[in-house]
Amino acid sequence: xxxxxxxxxxxxxxxxxxxxxxxxxxxDREFVVFVGPSxxxxxxxxxxxxxxxxxxxxxFSIDGVRANDIPPDKRGLAMVFQTYALYPHMTVAENxxxxxxMAKVPRDEIKAKVAHAAAMLQLDKVLDRxxxxxxGGQRQRVAIGRAIVRNPKGFLFDEPLSxxxxxxxxxxxxxxxxxxxxxxxxxxxxTHDQIxxxxxxxxxxxxxxxxxxxxxSPLELYNNPANLFVAGFIGSPKMNLLEGVVTARDDQHVEVxxxxxxxxxxxxxxxxxxxxxxxxxxxxxxxTALVSDGPIxxxxxxxxxxxxxxxxxxxxxxxxxxxxxxDDLAGVRMGDAVTMAPKGDRSVLFGPDGKALLRRxxxxx
Amino acid sequence: xxxxxxxxxxxxxxxxxxxxxxVNTLPLLLPAVILLLLWSILPLxxxxxxxxxxxxxxxxxxxxxxxxxYRYLFTDIxxxxxxxxxxxxxxxxxxxxxxxxxxxxxxxxNDFPGRNIARLLAIAPFFVMSPVAALIWxxxxxxxxxxxFGWFMTLLGLHPIAWFSTAPMLSVVIIYSWRWxxxxxxxxxxxxxxxxTDQLEAARMDGAKGLARLRYIVLPHLLRPISIVIMLESIxxxxxxxxxxxxxxxxxxxxxxxxxYLIFIKALNDFxxxxxxxxxxxxxxxxNVLAMFLIRAVSRNLQA
Numbered sequence: 119x120x121x122x123x124x125x126x127x128x129x130x131x132x133x134x135x136x137x138x139x140x141x142x143x144x145x146d147r148e149f150v151v152f153v154g155p156s157x158x159x160x161x162x163x164x165x166x167x168x169x170x171x172x173x174x175x176x177x178f179s180i181d182g183v184r185a186n187d188i189p190p191d192k193r194g195l196a197m198v199f200q201t202y203a204l205y206p207h208m209t210v211a212e213n214x215x216x217x218x219x220m221a222k223v224p225r226d227e228i229k230a231k232v233a234h235a236a237a238m239l240q241l242d243k244v245l246d247r248x249x250x251x252x253x254g255g256q257r258q259r260v261a262i263g264r265a266i267v268r269n270p271k272g273f274l275f276d277e278p279l280s281x282x283x284x285x286x287x288x289x290x291x292x293x294x295x296x297x298x299x300x301x302x303x304x305x306x307x308x309t310h311d312q313i314x315x316x317x318x319x320x321x322x323x324x325x326x327x328x329x330x331x332x333x334x335s336p337l338e339l340y341n342n343p344a345n346l347f348v349a350g351f352i353g354s355p356k357m358n359l360l361e362g363v364v365t366a367r368d369d370q371h372v373e374v375x376x377x378x379x380x381x382x383x384x385x386x387x388x389x390x391x392x393x394x395x396x397x398x399x400x401x402x403x404x405x406t407a408l409v410s411d412g413p414i415x416x417x418x419x420x421x422x423x424x425x426x427x428x429x430x431x432x433x434x435x436x437x438x439x440x441x442x443x444x445d446d447l448a449g450v451r452m453g454d455a456v457t458m459a460p461k462g463d464r465s466v467l468f469g470p471d472g473k474a475l476l477r478r479x480x481x482x483x
Numbered sequence: 484x485x486x487x488x489x490x491x492x493x494x495x496x497x498x499x500x501x502x503x504x505x506v507n508t509l510p511l512l513l514p515a516v517i518l519l520l521l522w523s524i525l526p527l528x529x530x531x532x533x534x535x536x537x538x539x540x541x542x543x544x545x546x547x548x549x550x551x552x553y554r555y556l557f558t559d560i561x562x563x564x565x566x567x568x569x570x571x572x573x574x575x576x577x578x579x580x581x582x583x584x585x586x587x588x589x590x591x592x593n594d595f596p597g598r599n600i601a602r603l604l605a606i607a608p609f610f611v612m613s614p615v616a617a618l619i620w621x622x623x624x625x626x627x628x629x630x631x632f633g634w635f636m637t638l639l640g641l642h643p644i645a646w647f648s649t650a651p652m653l654s655v656v657i658i659y660s661w662r663w664x665x666x667x668x669x670x671x672x673x674x675x676x677x678x679x680t681d682q683l684e685a686a687r688m689d690g691a692k693g694l695a696r697l698r699y700i701v702l703p704h705l706l707r708p709i710s711i712v713i714m715l716e717s718i719x720x721x722x723x724x725x726x727x728x729x730x731x732x733x734x735x736x737x738x739x740x741x742x743x744y745l746i747f748i749k750a751l752n753d754f755x756x757x758x759x760x761x762x763x764x765x766x767x768x769x770x771n772v773l774a775m776f777l778i779r780a781v782s783r784n785l786q787a
Contacts, residue, residue: 191690
């Protein structure tokens with residue numbers, strides 16, 4: 119039950135401009151993920167929303183009320199820390215009920231709320247234990263439970279899964295999304311892991327060096343990256359980016375002569391680019407195929423067999439590496455000369471300034 | 484082939500290594516054990532032996548007198564006064580160093596200009612030798628005529644107090660506290676610095692501020708270092724001697740005669756080695772009983 123609006127929000131330290139003016143509107147009940155490389159400001163932004171860091175410029179409002187100067191415990195937002203930050207000398211029940219105790223809620227009510235949250239998170243059997251006696255996954259649940267008990271308007275997660283092992287992380291991912299639907303509250307989730315972002319988010323906010331690079335649904339970001347940074351950051355393995363010069367265009371196609379390679383065609387509705395312009399063509403590994411007589415050539419440098427797919431790392435004549443996702447029957451071996459062709463309708467074109475030239479509407483089926 | 488050879492080599496080495504471990508280690512330990520025996524066990528045994536003798540340096544020779552030294556010790560009222568004085572001294576200084584040590588540590592944990600210098604100054608008294616500290620307090624601070632405290636009191640129109648005659652035990656406790664508060668401060672300050680900042684931030688989100696934060700987050704975190712301070716200071720304070728010797732000589736009367744000081748009087752004023760040894764043995768038993776409880780309490784805290 120919280121609509122959060124950030125208007126030109128800034129964070130300046132004495133010598134460092136961490137957040138350089140961010141405009142963002144987060145809807146009620148939305149699951150928003152802040153993603154970006156380390157040092158991009160995503161955690162700082164989250165902590166500013168939480169109230170743990172001062173906002174040095176711009177406006178931040180919760181449900182239409184300016185919240186810049188509201189202390190953290192009065193904002194109605196609960197935070198789950200990366201290290202969980204459980205109080206080691208308190209039992210699980212005391213940990214979960216601490217905020218209510220501070221708010222002078224009657225003892226019986228605290229007990230009932232803690233029991234309710236504990237049942238939801240399967241913690242009922244460990245309520246009397248100290249955090250030390252819990253497994254990593256249980257500690258994580260206690261940290262979430264501590265947030266739930268407060269019945270907050272919104273949840274803030276700061277890389278909460280990074281200390282868990284891989285299997286547990288996948289499990290907690292789905293549980294958090296379910297929790298979002300069940301509790302019907304706004305959630306903001308910070309991660310550097312783009313797979314977490316893709317799998318959990320209603321909307322992803324890609325941050326880079328203190329600015330928002332792009333905001334959109336996971337598939338929007340995947341299919342229509344707004345610029346080279348998002349193109350390189352979202353998707354695994356990374357999108358292949360090759361430079362070239364536009365040789366011809368019509369309303370449906372753009373033909374590009376790639377450096378050290380032949381011509382490829384990018385399809386799109388009335389792309390505004392003049393012949394002779396230097397552009398970058400983005401081709402995802404899964405949208406590039408090994409074909410005979412393809413326009414892009416190179417030598418298979420390394421082949422990874424993952425079972426369901428095979429990744430071929432191709433070294434191009436100019437030394438650049440390109441990745442192609444092939445199937446296991448491709449029969450490519452290390453050292454083979456190969457040629458490749460991208461799917462023209464899935465390729466993306468970027469202008470000399472690094473911004474995408476192509477903005478197709480992408481329909482979800 | 485090469486690998487096979489290497490493997491067999493390693494396995495024989497492992498076998499011979501296991502054999503080496505069965506070698507008798509006693510000769511290797513013996514020098515250290517003998518030194519330890521000479522150093523601490525022999526004097527102890529000798530003390531126990533003397534405690535059963537009527538052994539006065541003025542009237543040799545020493546004669547075995549059964550448990551007479553112990554009978555005199557337990558029937559002598561001054562023994563119980565000394566025990567009471569020891570307890571008052573230990574508890575008084577402990578209370579002061581925990582309360583003020585915590586407060587000073589909390590202050591010094593804040594960020595302010597000149598913090599490092601303030602920290603150094605706060606810790607400094609701990610590095611002053613006991614007799615020196617005692618003399619400074621006796622002559623420069625507490626003295627009714629030339630002392631700083633007396634001067635202050637005259638400024639306020641009051642009569643200066645002769646501290647060592649009107650409140651002798653309090654004076655000794657103050658001097659020892661002045662030396663041991665910095666020790667507690669040092670340990671508690673390092674403990675405060677190891678408090679997880681995420682925990683403090685979580686507490687901020689949970690709405691724990693000021694005193695609530697101190698009570699529910701900071702003090703529980705300090706429980707462990709505080710128990711360590713209690714244990715270490717108790718050990719040192721039970722054997723406290725130098726300040727008493729320099730300032731009050733155990734007096735006036737027996738007002739500041741602790742168990743340690745009583746043993747000193749018996750041995751080097753009365754030259755009664757026998758009764759001093761008996762008191763010493765009693766002090767050892769007492770200290771060990773106390774240590775047992777303390778260590779149990781501390782180790783429980785360390786486990787939690």
